[in-house]
Amino acid sequence: MNVVQAVRQYISKMVQDSGAGMKVLLMDKETTGITSMVFAQSEILQKEVFLFEKIDTPNRESMKHLKAICFLRPNKENLELLCQELKSPKYGLYYIYFSHFVDQSDIRRLAEADDQEVVREIQEFFGDYFAINPHVFSFNVNGCCRAGNWDRSIQARCVSGLSAVLLSLKKQPVIRYQQGSALARNLADDVHQLMRKEASLFEFRRPDVPPVLLVLDRRDDPVTPLLNQWTYQAMVHEVLGIRNNRVDLSGAPGISKELQEVVLSAEQDEFYQSNMYLNFGEIGANIKTLVDHFQVKSKNQAKVETIADMKQFIETYPQFKRMSGTVSKHVAVVSELSRLVAEHHILQVSEVEQELACQSDHSTALQNVRRILSMENVRPVDCLRLVLLYAIRYERHGSNEVDALVDMLTRRGLPEKYIKLVSGIVNYAGKSQRNGDLFGGRTPLALTKKLLKGLKGVENIYTQHTPLLSETLDSLVKNKLKDQQFPFVGSQVVRDRPQDIIVFMIGGITYEEALAVYNLNKTVPGIRVLLGGTHVHSTQSFLDEVSISVYGRSGREQTV
The missing domain is CATH 3.90.830.10 (Sec1/Munc18 (SM) protein, domain 3a)
Structure with a gap:
């Protein structure tokens, strides 16, 4: 399950199928990014591709001696631009590859536009995602929902992207989703319905144990994307x-x-x-x-x-x-x-972050957060992340001092839109929004793990935190993931331990979680896990995700 290799094979086949001769690669904004993730420009040049153009670039030069390899997402804008292109072709021949399903009506429109009969091929190659690492993919979209409901355009993008991942890897999985998340349930249902509708495309050789597609919701773990990282x-x-x-x-x-x-x-x-x-x-x-x-x-x-x-x-x-x-x-x-x-004293900031994420001493945590907020040269984003972590960790603590910390942020000059995120993070992913045991301690097993960790100590105070995803995957690979918490979609229920697992996180993933999956793949024989999300978050992009979800807008116009 190597997504980098899957996309590379698609692009190599496009170039190969167009035959010998000089070529231009005609792409849109997204497919340009998708291609650049898996191929260096110098590497594609060796395949007789001498020009790279975007289909929306105006006044491109006519070069009839070149063959055009068109790699495009089949959206309305691209189809309209392609029709215009074919009515007045700038290149000798056209080989058209869409990154996902294209309607028959759209193919008829393209045929009608092709008066000069320059189109030699139209195919669907399912490279509709950004392959970041061999085991990590993303759709590069942020702000999945508004007030807890899907943004419809992003929901459709996730359905097409996820089905493309499955088709490119030749997987027909059973689907499970996070109970309590309407976003996860809706996406899981949509992918399941698409698999049934296009059943002939998903007729792959079936292994003894089918793959699992597990759909999760970022709101169950808002802590991981708020932490500084050290790999x-x-x-x-x-x-x-x-x-x-x-x-x-x-x-x-x-x-x-x-x-x-x-x-x-x-x-x-x-x-x-x-x-x-x-x-x-x-x-x-x-x-x-x-x-x-x-x-x-x-x-x-x-x-x-x-x-x-x-x-x-x-x-x-x-x-x-x-x-x-x-x-x-x-x-x-x-x-x-x-x-x-x-x-910017990031080491000191990180130590306090880890304490907030992994320990439960309120008095010490509050004292340390105040100390950091009083230091000069600490970045505004680091001050904000500490208060957000405190607000989540001690949301229902009797001596909660969130208001006093917000006052300190205000005195440091943080804009109001970021101050609002302190209450916004609780609305987005507070205790009432979460289903998992984010901070541990609610079960005997969690208490035992916490005690053992305390006895052994930690090798590195800056990397104490373990993402909630690690615990979820640990349960899944041990065949202990409960149906009540992660139900199956449809009638197929699998009781055997899965071998191929595709995890998709609505609301984005982090490189800390990518590292956890990498280590799992390396240490557990017979298990292959692929991790994907709507976005790969830094703290800044996660703050945008929260802002869009809660307030319907992003803070991108002014970075913290």
Whole structure:
């Protein structure tokens, strides 16, 4: 179950099926991102694709000698643009691939527009999602609901995206959903109905134990997306932001022009692939090893004295240049992370966050939150996240001091729209909205686990927290997930331990949860888990999710 490989195979087949000759790849905004997640531009150039264009770009140059490979989402806007394109074609031939189902009526419209008979092929290739890691996918949409109800356009996007994941991986799962979440139930029902409607497409070879699609709701665990992270990929996303594998470093002091935006892709960067799940301390040591290795290589490259030396230099130069780019990129990223961590006291903030998430000493927690809020140079987003965590953790505590903490935020100058999120987070994911045992302690097993953890201590005070998803998956792989809490859709009920599990989180996932799934896949034999969500959250994007859900608007116009 490798979503990166699945999307790569689709794109490779598009290029292959169009035959030999020079080509242009014509895409929309979303399919451009989907493609860039799994292929480097240089890699596609080697497949005779010499031009990349967006279908909505006006006044594109006519190039009849090129074949056009069109990879588009089958939405109304793209179909209209494609009809216009075919009425006045700019390229010699067109090979059209939609990322999901396209109606027969729309195909007729395209046929009527194709007066010059330039279309050679129309197919449905189900690459309708962003493959982030081999075991992680997203739809890059935020703000799933309004006042607890689905945003209809995003609901439809989730149905098409989820069915595309299933079809690209050739899976026909049984579906379970989180009881108590109308969002999860509605999405599970919609996917189930689509599978029945398109039953012929889902007729794959059935394993002894069918796969499971588990639909969850972010509101059951609002804590995980509010925490600072300390593994490389997660930390880069939280502190700097990753968008379609791209990281913006333009705000770093003294950064060179070529490093103002860098690409972090496990498919194209061996160092990143090897280090993305390691903690920040290990990354620093590994960066030093990388730099030392590069310096040795540089000295060897400087010794070009004979014809043989010159020949070796020419042969190894591409690898040397690639290594040089890798070193420069990761040194720049880690340097900026280190600067921000030190300047904004993120380690101290993280320690208090973990205490709020994992401990239950109200007096100490309140004292520490106040201490952080009184410190200079702490980022506004870190001040806000601590108060939000406190509001969730001690929502019903008798000595709750949320109002006093809100006053401290106000005095620090946080805008009113962010102050409102303190009550908004409780409306979004307070105790009355949650079904799971988020903070533990309500069952004998939870109490035992907590006691054992306390006796053993923790290896790292900054990574004490375990996402609720880990407990849910632990129950599922041990075949102990209760039907009352996670009912099945339809009549098919499976009692055997599942081997292939696809988890989808409405309201978005985090890289901390992606790490938990990665570790589960690595340590539990015979189990393959795939994690997807509407969005991959940093704290900032999660605050937008909450704001849209509760107040019907995002705070994006002014970042905390």
